[in-house]
Amino acid sequence: MKVFVDRDLCYGSAECAHRVPAVFEFVDGFGVVRPGREETGEDPDVLEAAEKCPSQAIGITQAPRSAPDRP
Numbered sequence: 332m333k334v335f336v337d338r339d340l341c342y343g344s345a346e347c348a349h350r351v352p353a354v355f356e357f358v359d360g361f362g363v364v365r366p367g368r369e370e371t372g373e374d375p376d377v378l379e380a381a382e383k384c385p386s387q388a389i390g391i392t393q394a395p396r397s398a399p400d401r402p
Contacts, residue, residue, distance in 0.1 A: 332372070332373065332374075332377070332391050332392065332393050333391070333392045334354060334377055334381075334389065334390070334391055335389070335390045335391075335392075336355070336388050336389055336390075337388045337389075337390060338388075340386045340387060340388035341386055341388035342385075342386050342388075343357070344384075344385050344386065345357040346380065346383060346384060346385060347380040347381075347384060347389060350376060350379060350380040350383070351374070351376045351377055351380050354374070354377055354380075355380065377391070378391065
């Protein structure tokens with residue numbers, strides 16, 4: 332899954348940084364995704380951080396699954 336933070340919506344509560352500091356950090360009053368950590372596996376803590384974000388600024392997109400090979 333790919334994670335991003337909408338800086339227009341984020342008001343800097345830092346809930347995400349407290350929940351998943353390996354993925355999010357608090358920079359200049361905004362929660363941001365750490366460089367190199369935009370893509371994570373299916374991490375339930377990241378999903379919870381997105382769900383509990385008070386400003387709903389965290390977005391998650393699922394990586395497209397490859398289509399099964401057809402004969």
